[in-house]
Amino acid sequence: MTTTSFDLYPVGRVARVREAAAAAGLDALLLTPGPDLRYVTGYDALPLERLTCLAVPAEGEPFLVVPRLELPAAQASPAARLGVEFVAWDETDDPYALVARRLGPVATVGLADRMWAMQSLRLRAAMPGAEQVLAGTALRGLRMRKSEAEVAALREAGAAIDAVHAQVPGFLKAGRTEREVGRDIAEAIVATGHATVDFVIVGSGPNGASPHHELSDRVIQAGEPVVVDIGGQMPSGYCSDSTRTYSVGEPPADFAAYYEVLRRAQEAACDAVRPGVSCESIDAVAREVITEAGFGDRFIHRTGHGIGLEAHEEPYIVAGNAEPLAPGFAFSIEPGIYLPGRHGARIEDIVVCGESGGERLNLRPRELVVV
Known part of the structure; x- marks a missing residue:
């Protein structure tokens, strides 16, 4: 609809x-x-x-x-x-x-x-x-408590950006630059129904350890993880935002190990969403999994941000925000692990708090995609 x-x-x-x-x-x-x-x-x-x-x-x-x-x-x-x-x-x-x-x-x-x-x-x-x-x-x-129509608009945005992530494996090849891949992604964002491109992050190898890395002319190498964080605004005005991490060929063994930690942390945080649970407790769920695995100091940002007519708006899923979730709250859950100078990973879905739990609006696989 x-x-x-x-x-x-x-x-x-x-x-x-x-x-x-x-x-x-x-x-x-x-x-x-x-x-x-x-x-x-x-x-x-x-x-x-x-x-x-x-x-x-x-x-x-x-x-x-x-x-x-x-x-x-x-x-x-x-x-x-x-x-x-x-x-x-x-x-x-x-x-x-x-x-x-x-x-x-x-x-x-x-x-x-x-x-x-x-x-x-x-x-x-x-x-x-x-x-x-x-x-x-x-x-x-x-603005925090989205109406049914607003949630429907966010679902449309989520499906559109999922359609872009479905194409990303075809864009990622050893020998291509981040900028070349980013250009293809930007074109796909518009082609899948977005009115504008808000951001395209393609962080290959060590650049993946910088959460807000800008596109560069760095050449992607075989065996490197690549963080792809993308979003845009639909004609409705409502925004998309989703991150998946890929590997061009088989990744390093240590990366594959901590990626699985990240996947479990993101899943646990999504599963914890329900009315009455505080924003900071969702952050704590993701952070606990990552910290217990020894990577707590490598998770350097909040777990999420609200989304709607802005890509970043309230509520913020961060320690210190005791705001209780309510039906209609829409926000990202995007823990990350970053090893400076080597590589990094992030998994991000938009989640809407419903009457009894959370609904993910991004449905692409969260397992590491090897291309």
């Missing part, structure tokens, strides 16, 4: 956002182009120096301030059916003063978490008496 904007951006969401703003003690939310604005309205506005800003007062009607030349795009977006007033401004207008005037006196405003500093500072100048806090104060609970 293909999700639609009616499913992903329901008319009632604006009202729920207004209630969340009031519950957080905010007089209004001010959302500029980015994931917060898209979550509330479905409008994937261009991030420009010209201000586009959705104002959602805790009391009163929301309105969207938009440059006149961007008005047709806003009217063509899902925001047009939400009952939000569009307020167009002209090139000689001051849109920040317009927002302040229309909003009226406010004590505290929540700014989109990814608002440009330039916009934040100009809004502060236009509303000098208003305290500025992050809109995430109000939005985090809504």
